[in-house]
Amino acid sequence: MRDRTRLETALKNYRDLESALSDNVELIEMGEAEGDDEVVAEAEASLRAARDVAAERELETLLSGEADANDTYLEVHAGAGGTESNDWAQMLLRMYMRWGEAKGYKVDLVAETQGDEAGIKSATLQIKGHNAYGWLRTESGVHRLVRISPYDSQARRHTSFASVWVYPIVDDSIEIDIPESDVRIDTYRASGAGGQHVNTTDSAVRITHNPTGIVVQCQNERSQHKNKATAWTMLRARIYEAELQRREEEAQEQAASKTDIGWGHQIRSYVLQPYQLVKDLRTGVEIGNPSAVLDGGIDPFLAAALANKVEEKEQATAEVAE
Structure with missing residues (x-):
């Protein structure tokens, strides 16, 4: 259907x-x-x-990758910098939520760790809709913000960083075998909003995959059983994403123009002071209205990154053929 x-x-x-x-x-x-x-x-x-x-x-039509049509998880992690970075991470989280809602996708907050004073330390979104992963997969990387800090009494300019990681939700047609002996499952009390029951019972679940070191966690449900099921789904998705990444790197290893957009590499700058500009460092696309971008208007960046990715893949294929 x-x-x-x-x-x-x-x-x-x-x-x-x-x-x-x-x-x-x-x-x-x-x-x-x-x-x-x-x-x-x-x-x-x-x-x-x-x-x-x-x-x-x-x-x-360029969204023809193996998992492009799938739903997706999107994680946001604040970088070093305390309250500044936590606030920036929350701004990014809101940006992706607004983008997903404008696309007509179903957006759910799976897990969230609040910052000590403001913002978030980390959060995970589940975004459901056709081509959700295909559109967002090039967003993985480090996002940089430059602004006058609202938390600085001297109104100085600050630079903050936050990381985004996108990986596809694996459907039932893709089989991934994870032996239980390869994982460690921990339960703990959820933090943040959710009511008395959530915060006083060990309903949150964390799963660690020992061979790869991948860690996933879920705390959005009151039931430990439901959180565990979601965490298993997230783990399968992360392992699958790692395999897709490995295949892509092998296919492009001979391409001289390959751009590494993996975890830990800065991909975009959002400058609010001393001028207004959002610039993608991979494609050169610039938008002079940061407010619109942070309100979910990221389609020009997604389109350019997707076209760039397809072009790189074609170049890599051509060079391998030669």
Whole structure:
């Protein structure tokens, strides 16, 4: 049913664009013949809108990776810097939540660790929707903020860092065998909001995968059983993502232009002071309205990074073939 819905949507999108093109071309011809400039202008505006939609649909055809269509987890971790970085991590978390909601995706907060004074130390989102992972997978890396600190009494400029990690939710069609002897399961009391029961019982679950050192945790449910099930799903997703990353690195190892966007590498700067600019350091895309970006308007960055990724893959394939 999911594949059928995806195909029906793709066909409908194509037919809508085809209809918009023919209808508006016909309107322009009629308007020019009758000397009606207003009709011509409206039809031309509709054609420009259709062109933008077509460009987005073209980008979606690039989402053909093994897991691109899957739902995704997105983790945000504050860097060193205490309250400043914690606040920046919370701003990033809100940005991705607003983006997901605008896309019509289902966004759930799976785990969250509050900062000591403000913001968050870390948080994990579960984002469900077609191509959620494909759109967000290039967001993994370090995000840098420059601003006048609201927590500095002397109003000095501060630079803060936060890390983002994106990995796909593995569906039932992908089998990943994890022996229980390879993991350690710990339970603990959840922190933050959630009511008396959440904070006084060991409902939160942490799973450590000993061979890889991967650690996942979940605390959003009152039931330890449900948190454990979610944590297992997250662990399978993380191990799967690591395997996808390994395959991609092997495929691109001979590409001289390869850009490393793995964990721990800065990918984007958000400057609020002394000027207003958000710049992606991989693609060069710049937006002079940080407020709109932090309100979820990250599509230009996602589109450029996706196109760049596909181009790199094609170059790597061509060089390997040579």
